[in-house]
Amino acid sequence: MKAVAVVGGSLAGLSAARALRKQGFDGSVTIVSDETRPPYDRPPLSKSFLAGATTEGEIALLGDGEDLGAAWRTGVTATRLDPRGRRVELSDGTALAVDGLVIATGARPRRPWPRMPAGVDVLRTLDDALGLRARLVPGARLVVVGAGFIGAEVASTAHGLGVEVTVIEAAPTPLSGPLGIDIGAVVSALHADHGVRLLSGVGVAGLVGAAQIEGVELTDGRTVAADAVLLGVGVQPNVEWLTGSGLPLTGGVQCDSYGATGIPNVVAVGDCATWYDRELGAYHRIEHWTAARERGAIAVSSLLSGGTVRVEGRPPYFWSDQYGCTLQVAGHTSGAESATVEEGSVQDRDFLAVYRRGGEPVAVVALGHSRSFMRWRKQLARRAVSVPPSALSR
Amino acid sequence: MIRVCPLADLARGEAKRLDLDPAVAIFHTEDGEVLAIDDTCTHQDASLADGWLEGCEVECPLHSSKFDLRTGQVDAPPAKRPVRTHQVTITDGDIYLTIASEQPNAPAGVDVEAGP
Numbered sequence: 243m244k245a246v247a248v249v250g251g252s253l254a255g256l257s258a259a260r261a262l263r264k265q266g267f268d269g270s271v272t273i274v275s276d277e278t279r280p281p282y283d284r285p286p287l288s289k290s291f292l293a294g295a296t297t298e299g300e301i302a303l304l305g306d307g308e309d310l311g312a313a314w315r316t317g318v319t320a321t322r323l324d325p326r327g328r329r330v331e332l333s334d335g336t337a338l339a340v341d342g343l344v345i346a347t348g349a350r351p352r353r354p355w356p357r358m359p360a361g362v363d364v365l366r367t368l369d370d371a372l373g374l375r376a377r378l379v380p381g382a383r384l385v386v387v388g389a390g391f392i393g394a395e396v397a398s399t400a401h402g403l404g405v406e407v408t409v410i411e412a413a414p415t416p417l418s419g420p421l422g423i424d425i426g427a428v429v430s431a432l433h434a435d436h437g438v439r440l441l442s443g444v445g446v447a448g449l450v451g452a453a454q455i456e457g458v459e460l461t462d463g464r465t466v467a468a469d470a471v472l473l474g475v476g477v478q479p480n481v482e483w484l485t486g487s488g489l490p491l492t493g494g495v496q497c498d499s500y501g502a503t504g505i506p507n508v509v510a511v512g513d514c515a516t517w518y519d520r521e522l523g524a525y526h527r528i529e530h531w532t533a534a535r536e537r538g539a540i541a542v543s544s545l546l547s548g549g550t551v552r553v554e555g556r557p558p559y560f561w562s563d564q565y566g567c568t569l570q571v572a573g574h575t576s577g578a579e580s581a582t583v584e585e586g587s588v589q590d591r592d593f594l595a596v597y598r599r600g601g602e603p604v605a606v607v608a609l610g611h612s613r614s615f616m617r618w619r620k621q622l623a624r625r626a627v628s629v630p631p632s633a634l635s636r
Numbered sequence: 637m638i639r640v641c642p643l644a645d646l647a648r649g650e651a652k653r654l655d656l657d658p659a660v661a662i663f664h665t666e667d668g669e670v671l672a673i674d675d676t677c678t679h680q681d682a683s684l685a686d687g688w689l690e691g692c693e694v695e696c697p698l699h700s701s702k703f704d705l706r707t708g709q710v711d712a713p714p715a716k717r718p719v720r721t722h723q724v725t726i727t728d729g730d731i732y733l734t735i736a737s738e739q740p741n742a743p744a745g746v747d748v749e750a751g752p
Contacts, residue, residue, distance in 0.1 A: 257712075283713045285699075295744075303713060532700055535712070561698060568698055612697040613686040620688065 243342045244269040247330050249320045250346030251275025254512025256303055257538030258344040259310050265546055271312040272338055278317045280304055285531055287371040288395035289563055323487040327505040342507045342545055345495055349477035349513035361455035362471040365392055377470035380404030385458045385468040387446050391562045393474030397438050398564040408466050409433055411442040425607050428588050436565050479514040494527040500552045501541030509541040522574060530560035557622045572619040573605030585611050640731040653685035658740050660722060661685035663705055665692050671705035672722040672733055678741040679715035717741040
């Protein structure tokens with residue numbers, strides 16, 4: 243292999259490019275990024291960067307003087323992959339001839355309405371954060387649609403800036419999808435603890451306002467006045483450019499448990515990729531930072547070895563900082579049969595809960611308790627590697 | 637030089653937090669090395685003694701930046717600045733620590749004094 247293209251220049255792509263060099267690849271590396279800015283870390287965009295407490299330089303992903311020996315093609319997107327994976331066409335009319343490809347094109351926020359008045363934002367990029375930050379002035383009324391991690395973190399940050407925040411969540415409790423209903427109740431209590439209004443179990447019927455946003459109309463007939471709206475209603479993977487490549491794209495670029503796609507020498511990683519999860523027995527797309535960060539090296543091992551080297555990943559892990567608390571989650575809460583609080587108490591917003599299936603721990607969730615959390619996380623990892631791949635389907 | 641504890645009290649793969657100002661984390665790696673760094677992550681107030689120890693790197697328990705226990709260097713954000721490393725000696729089966737003289741890189745919002 244002499245020339246590898248990494249399509250996508252954020253955390254997953256950058257981690258893959260670093261792994262290429264770390265694993266001894268000395269051919270050419272070209273990184274394609276639709277951004278014109280140097281790569282940056284996204285988690286602070288909903289927190290310290292949004293609050294204006296962190297600068298762009300402080301969230302740069304590249305180290306000072308770090309040199310990957312890569313050619314950067316910035317401000318362009320990939321538009322087509324030929325079915326043999328040897329040629330990547332770009333939006334500026336040029337093409338890259340490659341013999342290895344890392345797909346790391348990420349995901350984009352869902353926009354439920356094709357046309358939206360000014361003052362309605364999504365949050366994905368640094369520019370999105372700058373736009374939203376300008377609206378978060380003391381006394382402004384912000385409506386956050388969707389109480390997932392982005393929504394909850396923006397609500398927390400905006401509240402800290404003196405903004406009057408209302409969070410609207412269609413599910414009965416926030417995060418009831420990813421975390422299970424009991425923990426979701428804790429997270430909704432965090433909003434209430436801090437005087438942020440949470441309207442749950444109600445959907446958004448539409449946006450009010452022609453040129454400028456004026457409010458959000460709810461499915462129960464109410465209207466909530468708004469000077470700004472943040473939509474945090476999920477993302478969709480950026481995989482349309484791969485249509486016609488022959489890669490299965492349902493739910494993201496489908497990969498085996500090590501990032502390999504159905505085309506030799508093509509791997510995928512990060513938010514755009516859905517890896518086969520043996521624990522779940524299904525493809526599972528992870529949208530969290532840790533997966534983007536860690537799986538680049540796994541996918542690159544698959545790429546450089548032609549699939550003969552299989553590096554086992556750790557169970558999924560993510561965190562969310564809200565209202566001065568750090569929520570940590572490891573493993574798969576979906577599919578668990580029980581959740582028990584092992585330390586602290588949910589009422590005190592200070593607890594560690596273990597999710598089990600068939601008596602075996604499959605996930606751990608903690609607010610505070612980071613020391614015990616790490617012990618449980620390691621235990622989950624030990625259990626994951628103790629399950630021999632041959633004993634599982636696929 | 638500070639006497640920490642008998643080496644036998646710190647199993648391989650384990651870490652110990654010393655309540656100094658600033659706090660210090662001592663690690664006994666799986667390979668048998670004993671290494672010491674500042675305990676507080678340079679990004680946010682988290683105890684690295686609670687982190688994920690692998691080889692001679694420890695991963696911050698909160699946000700996953702990894703610090704090299706030999707050099708103190710960090711591999712990737714969110715932490716950007718290194719932690720100090722401290723000299724460890726083993727004498728007659730006991731661990732002794734000599735605190736580095738340079739200024740620590742404390743995270744924003746955490747006040748620490750320089751070493752003793």
